[in-house]
Amino acid sequence: MNPDPSTEWKNQSTVTEFILLGYQEHRTVLFIAFLIIYLAILLGNGLIVVVTTWDPALKTPMYFFLRSLSGLEMCYTSVTLPKMMANLVSGNLSISLPACATQMFFMLFLGATECFLLAAMAYDRYLAICLPLHYMTVMSHKVQIGLVAGSFTISLPMQLIQIGLIFSLPFCGPNEIDHFFCDIPPVLSLACTDLYVNELAVYTENILFVIIPFVLILASYAYISRTILRMPAGIGRQKAFSTCSSHLTVVSLFYGSAMVVYLRPKTSDSVRADKVLSLLYTVIIPLCNPLIYTLRNREVKASLSRFLSQKEFFKVNTG
Template sequence: MNPQQANYKQNHSTVQEFILMGYQEYPALLFTVFLATYTVILLGNGLIVVVTMLDPALHTPMYFFLRSLSGLEMCYTSVTLPKMMANLVSRNHSISLPTCATQMFFLIFLGGTECFLLAAMAYDRYLAICLPLHYMTIMSHRVRVGMVAGSFVISLPMQLVQIGIIFSLPFCKSNEIDHFFCDIPPVLSLACADLHSNEMAVYFESTTFVIIPFLLILASYIQITKNILRMPSATGRQKTFSTCSSHLTVVILFYVSAAIVYLCPKTPESVKVNKLLSLLYTIIIPLCNPLIYTLRNREVKTAFRRLLGRKRSLEVAKRING
């Protein structure tokens, strides 16, 4: 702790808990919307996990990454949505400092992991389209497990350090967080200390976890686009692009919203915008993932029908044997 922070602690009472303000209007309506959204997120992403695990035809690298992404999205959403719904039906909107720190850690840890996982998925598509003859050799089971595990490992130590630095600050300006959950920008705004080094750390980490993976994704899709344009068949070009468009849609929504929240300069007007954008990358994208990847993916829909057909056959066999 530097002398300035120590002086603040001596002359001010430090906040022991925060109040999550969120939106105070229409709590019953918002609770219903959030509950329905959370249910669809868990069911939709859970369905992708189950179908891609049970159907042998989907035991490929692409669906391994999709299964990992769906599992990650369920965890990511569970960090914020249950507390948001509890605040809507309770008069007590408080959250203790340790709970706030825990929520923030898992939010940025899982968010950082998703950034690198989306980059790994883009690299997988690059290999499948640009180097099809070597695809299965390069993207072996060991490699893809290592890429998913690496996405978690890269994110963990930096986020632990970030959380430790933020919650070592004295919070004595106010205890009201103008947000739905404990995110870095609104919590930092309540600290009564020199925040220059903290803001630089946030920019550095955001660059590492947002800009670098995005540039890797961009490089992959530049090569993919070049390869698609060289295809002689229009049908082949359309089919190949359709396998990438779902992933590209998720990437654009996720990275643009995260970049605006964490990298753009903070102004009084940006607070409300950031609140809305935070809903985009914590709720809307996990909600859209199963819709984007299943409604536009013939193989997943076929596998789901096979799974339902297998279930009906088992039920009929049980009735006959019973």
């Protein structure tokens, strides 16, 4: 009598760690480049957090959400870059299954949080432009905290279920992941069992935490565009466009790369492209966010200038 396939898979599940192949050419150059990028991400986003907290002129809902986004970006990048830099330095490419599960959980959790946080920022802009007379009443501090807290907690149960489903699978080898972090598609490709339930869970998560927030953002900007186009041409319309352009740029970059990676059909040729695109939303966008929000925002630039001038004045006088 043939043995139970599930028992056979369990007996073959000897993989205790994965090998993150990542980027192994020009390791020294890549380490220096990623170290500079990581420090720039921490510095740029950290400055936004500090300045928007320090300046009373920026105590508005828009900057509360921007501060939350910058803090999120620092956490998001810290999930992948330190491990990747450690691999480049040591040459040790292994990651244990528990560490892989932890890394994947935080990537999924923080990625879903960013989707909802970007949707909350779009809702904030909708209220400010379409319903300005009710803006401060509706967007109270309690509502702001609720939206940010909700963005962080709404996906938590699903991510725990997702990680449980993935890492309860048997992995029989090979154990090499052609990626620089533990992402769902390359990890699932190593499982030696039927993946119907896992694929269903991935598609469900994509709909709940990618598509729905994106649709809410599109709906918000549809109303915003209609309201702006009804405004008389002049400073009011220009300011409205200006307050939305930075957020739209970030949304386009983040959702554009994430949707290509997670929603397109997987082929053998898509692995390398996914690895490059993952760099965009895990590294490049967090690096560009401070530039996008400061170069296109006069209030943040003015506040940053005042903050740096004050610190320099304090340094000179205490020196």
